[in-house]
Ligand SMILES: Nc1nc2c(c(=O)[nH]1)N(C=O)[C@@H](CNc1ccc(C(=O)N[C@@H](CCC(=O)O)C(=O)O)cc1)CN2
């Protein structure tokens with residue numbers, strides 16, 4: 001029986017092993033699914049992430065015809081204290097990025113434009129693992145869970161919509177739900193969509 005940190009290692013190794021051509025194929029297919037979905041079509045402000053560690057690349061969705069009118073944000077590590085939560089900063093293709101302490105590029109601190117999370121319409125978040133019922137496993141830092149914890153108190157709020165994305169090879173039979181997990185509205189892979 002595997003515990004979550006062993007499962008995390010196995011799934012991270014699997015996604016890192018995907019060839020560059022499979023990575024590109026999955027990213028294109030993901031963009032096609034996501035680019036047609038009303039969550040995306042209706043979103044004016046959306047957050048995605050800069051891929052690392054073999055994660056599926058969500059950025060090709062920005063090439064969709066509808067994307068030009070949207071404001072795009074990336075997660076940045078909250079620099080205050082040890083809260084292990086995220087802020088979201090405006091992403092501009094020509095704007096400066098800087099590596100955070102995990103080696104993931106984020107918009108540069110100086111002059112960056114932050115947005116309160118409730119003003120986002122859609123957050124596309126990376127999964128390490130998931131099951132067909134919508135349970136998820138992240139990197140294990142609890143960053144997204146902590147950042148979104150306020151949603152428990154506002155169950156009727158639909159914003160931001162939360163879409164978890166991953167490669168199909170990261171799907172497992174069962175992932176145990178934790179009390180602090182925030183429900184996703186949908187999970188998307190290159191193969192299609194899973195609803196909770
Ligand atoms: N692309 C991307 N950006 C993201 C996330 C993510 O999962 N993917 N995050 C989602 O939370 C946040 C960063 N969270 C992270 C949490 C752990 C590790 C990580 O590599 N941990 C190492 C241990 C590193 C250390 O402690 O120095 C490891 O587990 O090997 C990376 C990012 C914000 N940005």
Ligand SMILES: Nc1ncnc2c1ncn2[C@@H]1O[C@H](COP(=O)(O)OP(=O)(O)OP(=O)(O)O)[C@@H](O)[C@H]1O
Nearest residue numbers: 136137138139140141142143144145146149178180
């Ligand atoms: N709302 C919260 N408040 C305080 N601690 C939290 C909260 N949510 C999660 N945590 C803590 O974060 C740690 C990591 O949680 P978990 O293993 O579920 O991470 P994860 O969901 O895989 O990662 P992530 O949310 O970064 O994608 C746990 O020890 C958990 O106690």
